[in-house]
Amino acid sequence: MRILDEATVTAALDYAGAITALRTALTSDFDPADDATRMSAPLTRGEFLFMPSEIGAYAAVKVLTVTPDNPAAGHPRIQGSCLLLDSQTHRTLAILDGPAITNLRTPAVSLAGVSDALTGRFPDGVRMTVFGAGVQGLLHVEAARAVVEVREVTVVVRRPGRGEEFLAGLSVLGIPGTEVLGGDGSGGDSPDLTRALEQSDLVIAATSAAEPLFDAAAIRDDAVVVAMGSHSPEARELPSALLGRATVIVESRHTALDECGDVVLAIADGALTIEDTVTFKEVVTSGGAVLADDRPIVFKTSGMSWEDLVVAKAVYEEVS
Structure with a gap:
């Protein structure tokens, strides 16, 4: 299992590569209309966000926390990780920095x-x-x-x-x-x-x-x-x-x-x-x-x- 931090994510893929990857996925049989529903759950000081999906050989879930009071205390408002799995065995392949994936994806x-x-x-x-x-x-x-x-x-x-x-x-x-x-x-x-x-x-x-x-x-x-x-x-x-x-x-x-x-x-x-x-x-x-x-x-x-x-x-x- 790989652990890929913010620096690794940022160095591995630029915006041109991410744009190409997204457009390539849409030329396959996958239809976003079939994507899993995003979910949330309350926390005492914020909320959890859960974003599961499966395409071909991979499954993933990005889990983030949103903590509104964090910036005033010098901490990020959004934190979390993305878990990447083999879709056949559900073996964990990597844990990636969640905000870095978000800032690249969005x-x-x-x-x-x-x-x-x-x-x-x-x-x-x-x-x-x-x-x-x-x-x-x-x-x-x-x-x-x-x-x-x-x-x-x-x-x-x-x-x-x-x-x-x-x-x-x-x-x-x-x-x-x-x-x-x-x-x-x-x-x-x-x-x-x-x-x-x-x-x-x-x-x-x-x-x-x-x-x-x-x-x-x-x-x-x-x-x-x-x-x-x-x-x-x-x-x-x-x-x-x-x-x-x-x-x-x-x-x-x-x-x-x-x-x-x-x-x-x-x-x-x-x-x-x-x-x-x-x-x-x-x-x-x-x-x-x-x-x-x-x-x-x-x-x-x-x-x-x-x-x-x-x-x-x-x-x-x-x-x-």
Whole structure:
């Protein structure tokens, strides 16, 4: 049995490799609609999250703890491990660092779902706008670079200076960056935000927001939008009007209805039906042919167990 820590996971697989592994899995007989259900259980000071899956020769379960008070005490909010098994004998093959798998998997999924659109629409590179100055925002920029050149990035924040660390990370990557405020003080988008969105080819929403982050009218018809921050049927980062005029990609339709407020609330508003959506698997197996050329593309993700298994398998095979 191998024990693969954060450094080993990070060194073994980059975003390009993770994107390829995810897309390859979707070209097999596996259908995410058949993936095992994610589960949770309460803890005194947080909760357990259980993410089981089985594909071919491998089975896996990622077990994480979410401890809201930890950051104030200097500890990670999310901790845990991913257990990789032989699916025939259930022999343990490896224990991998859970947050490292999550930080690799999450941006890789986002970009794997929209890579056909990005390379087809923007072969010369993209201008990005990222909502959220946390870890996932910058990781999504890194993952985007595995698909297409990133020419510049705007980070949207609620308070001046919140994007300082994000911008420092962009500088290390050699990418020009700008911070803008999301609101204008009266509940509307700031002029700087509207201008940034009108110029953006790729928009990433990586926040804990429960209400739409921007006005749908600012999104161009050729833009690509990924929303991965909210994981509740009652919360959304995107306005219904955007989903109503976009091609909407979901990881699976049942997951979208169970966990994705952007989709659930757009349906409730009458802007969308679940039958209007296309799945991650349909996008990959068609080479992007199911994506209309004259509409924005929205990929709403919440994460699924099979994605952790695929990334863990790729890491394990790389180091074995």
